[in-house]
Each structure stands twice: as C-alpha cells, then as structure tokens.
Amino acid sequence: MCFFVAMLYSVSYKTRQFLLLLVKLSIVIGMAYFVYHRLTNNQRLDIDIFWETIQNNRVFHVNNILVLLLLSALNWILEGLKWKALTASLKRISFKDAMEQSLGALTASLLTPNRIGEYGAKVVYYSKNHRKKVLFLNLWSNMLQMSVTIILGAIGLYFFLSHFEVAIDYYRILRSVAILIAIVVAGLFGLRHRRLQIKGFSFQKIKEFVQKMTLRLHIQAWALSLLRYATFSFQFFFLLQMFGITLTYFEAMMLITSMYLIASLVPTVFIFDVVIRGGAAVWLFGFMQINELTILCITSLMWLLNFVLPSVFGSYYVLNFNAWKTDNE
Numbered sequence: 536m537c538f539f540v541a542m543l544y545s546v547s548y549k550t551r552q553f554l555l556l557l558v559k560l561s562i563v564i565g566m567a568y569f570v571y572h573r574l575t576n577n578q579r580l581d582i583d584i585f586w587e588t589i590q591n592n593r594v595f596h597v598n599n600i601l602v603l604l605l606l607s608a609l610n611w612i613l614e615g616l617k618w619k620a621l622t623a624s625l626k627r628i629s630f631k632d633a634m635e636q637s638l639g640a641l642t643a644s645l646l647t648p649n650r651i652g653e654y655g656a657k658v659v660y661y662s663k664n665h666r667k668k669v670l671f672l673n674l675w676s677n678m679l680q681m682s683v684t685i686i687l688g689a690i691g692l693y694f695f696l697s698h699f700e701v702a703i704d705y706y707r708i709l710r711s712v713a714i715l716i717a718i719v720v721a722g723l724f725g726l727r728h729r730r731l732q733i734k735g736f737s738f739q740k741i742k743e744f745v746q747k748m749t750l751r752l753h754i755q756a757w758a759l760s761l762l763r764y765a766t767f768s769f770q771f772f773f774l775l776q777m778f779g780i781t782l783t784y785f786e787a788m789m790l791i792t793s794m795y796l797i798a799s800l801v802p803t804v805f806i807f808d809v810v811i812r813g814g815a816a817v818w819l820f821g822f823m824q825i826n827e828l829t830i831l832c833i834t835s836l837m838w839l840l841n842f843v844l845p846s847v848f849g850s851y852y853v854l855n856f857n858a859w860k861t862d863n864e
Contacts, residue, residue, distance in 0.1 A: 592779065594774075602773060606773070607841055609766050618633045619632075619633035620759070623752075625661070639660075641653065643655075657673050671744045680764070682757070684764065685796065685799075688795055690792065691788060692796060698789070767837070768791050770841075775833065786823070813834040816833070
C-alpha cells in the first residue's frame with residue numbers, strides 16, 4: 536500500500552484521486568466479500584446451525600451482548616493506547632488518531648498473510664521521514680503482543696500436557712524447531728556480519744532503534760499487550776460460560792492459552808484465521824469432552840467480535856483516508 540501511494544505521485548491529480556478511490560473501494564468490498572464467503576461457506580459449521588445454536592444459548596440476551604461488545608471495545612482501546620504510547624517517541628498523536636490508524640490498518644491488512652499488510656497501511660499515515668521508524672514501531676508492537684502469547688501459551692501448554700496424555704512426535708517437533716532457529720540465526724547473522732540490507736533495514740538499525748526507547752515505554756507497551764491478551768481470553772471464557780460449559784477458570788485458561796499459541800505459530804491469511812483457531816480449539820477442548828459445534832460457534836463469535844466488527848469501523852477510516860495529508864503536516 537505504501538508503494539502504491541508513492542506511485543500515485545507520478546500521475547496527475549485527477550488520476551491519483553480516481554486510483555486511490557478504487558483502492559479504497561477494493562479494500563472495503565474485498566473485506567466484505569471474504570467475510571461473507573467465510574460465513575456462508577464454512578464446511579465445518581453451517582450458517583443456519585450457527586445462528587440456531589447461539590439463539591438457543593441466549594447469546595442475544597441484551598446483557599450478554601453488552602458484555603461482549605464492551606470486551607471487544609476494550610480489546611481495541613488497549614491496542615490504540617499501546618500504539619499511541621509507542622508513536623509518542625516520533626510524534627504525539629491523539630487517542631482518536633491512534634484508533635483510526637489501528638482500525639484502518641486492520642481493515643487494509645485483512646487479505647494479507649499474517650496481516651503483514653498492516654505495516655504498509657500504518658506508514659502511510661506519517662510523513663516520509665517517519666515511515667521507516669513507524670515500521671520498526673509496528674514490528675516491535677507485534678513482537679510484544681507475540682511475546683505475551685508465547686509466554687502464557689507455553690505455561691498453558693505445559694499444564695495441558697501435564698493433565699492429558701497426548702500422542703506427540705517430539706522428535707519431529709524438535710527437528711522443526713531446530714530448523715526454524717537455524718534459519719532465524721542465519722538470517723540475523725547475515726544481516727549483522729554481512730551487512731545485508733533491504734531498503735535501509737538492518738539488524739543493527741532495529742537494535743539501535745529499540746535501545747533508544749525508554750524502559751518505561753517498554754514496560755508500558757508490554758503491560759498493555761498483557762491487558763489486551765487478558766481481555767480477549769476472558770471474553771472466550773465468558774462465551775464458554777454462556778454456552779453452559781462448566782470449566783474452572785484455570786482449566787479454561789489452560790486450553791485457551793494453548794489454543795492461541797498453536798494458532799499463532801501457523802502462518803495464515805486473516806480470513807482463514809477462524810479456521811485455524813477453530814481447529815486448534817476443537818482438538819484441545821475435545822480432551823474435556825466438549826461438543827465440537829459449541830467450540831466452533833465460540834471461535835466464530837470471537838472472530839466476528841474482535842476482527843470483523845472492528846474492521847467495519849476501520850472501513851470508514853479507509854474510505855476517508857487522505858494519502859497526501861500526511862506529507863503536508
């Protein structure tokens with residue numbers, strides 16, 4: 536998206552306006568189509584059965600809806616606060632601007648693998664001299680959120696494996712992890728010692744940029760990541776209670792944290808994220824003899840509440856985005 540915006544400067548003003556409008560409409564229409572396609576063509580969960588199940592479990596009770604919406608709002612408010620805090624080292628922005636950038640980037644990144652399009656979407660909100668640093672900040676923000684997922688997921692998975700006998704090929708897992716670590720180490724070694732760079736990026740520059748951030752900012756951003764994780768994991772637990780699943784909070788969190796860890800390790804496009812998490816959740820909760828249909832309904836609701844609904848609001852910001860405003864600030 537950043538490359539596209541740069542390319543627009545080489546054409547006339549009217550052509551730029553027309554092409555930008557096409558991009559905005561394509562993003563919003565593409566998002567709407569793929570969400571609709573996922574809801575109506577889910578091979579594991581028929582749409583009619585889905586609606587019938589949530590109606591039978593009083594999901595549409597006004598109190599339940601309010602709690603679920605408040606938790607979804609809190610999830611993205613915390614993300615906005617984290618982004619506002621991180622960008623303060625470059626430019627002070629309002630909470631409203633932070634939310635606009637976070638939700639707009641979410642919508643623009645829906646159809647990209649692991650939401651990588653978020654990086655290009657956020658940088659276009661800033662002037663050219665800030666864009667590389669914004670990429671670093673977004674990378675660091677995602678790394679902090681991933682660190683929470685890995686730490687809590689590893690703890691949850693440890694307790695899960697301690698409670699249940701799971702047939703796992705540990706040799707194959709260790710071999711895969713070893714290969715992954717070797718690739719990462721080789722890549723970092725190449726960046727650091729051979730000075731390989733991609734458009735000005737290097738291991739050393741990322742390291743120096745992170746070191747310039749204050750310890751207070753690191754702690755604040757990580758704490759907000761932790762609070763965000765606590766919010767959507769509790770929302771999952773709340774849905775379990777709504778569907779009449781009687782698990783203790785410890786039992787539920789053991790499975791929920793393991794689910795998010797497993798799902799985060801599988802590269803995917805946003806629109807298939809619900810499938811990956813649904814499959815992991817069905818496998819994990821199956822050890823508790825919990826109905827597959829119920830778990831699929833819950834994972835689908837989590838997807839709708841925390842990705843689809845925010846992306847609808849993000850569509851407004853995408854359609855009202857001005858690509859040339861940032862360079863004039």
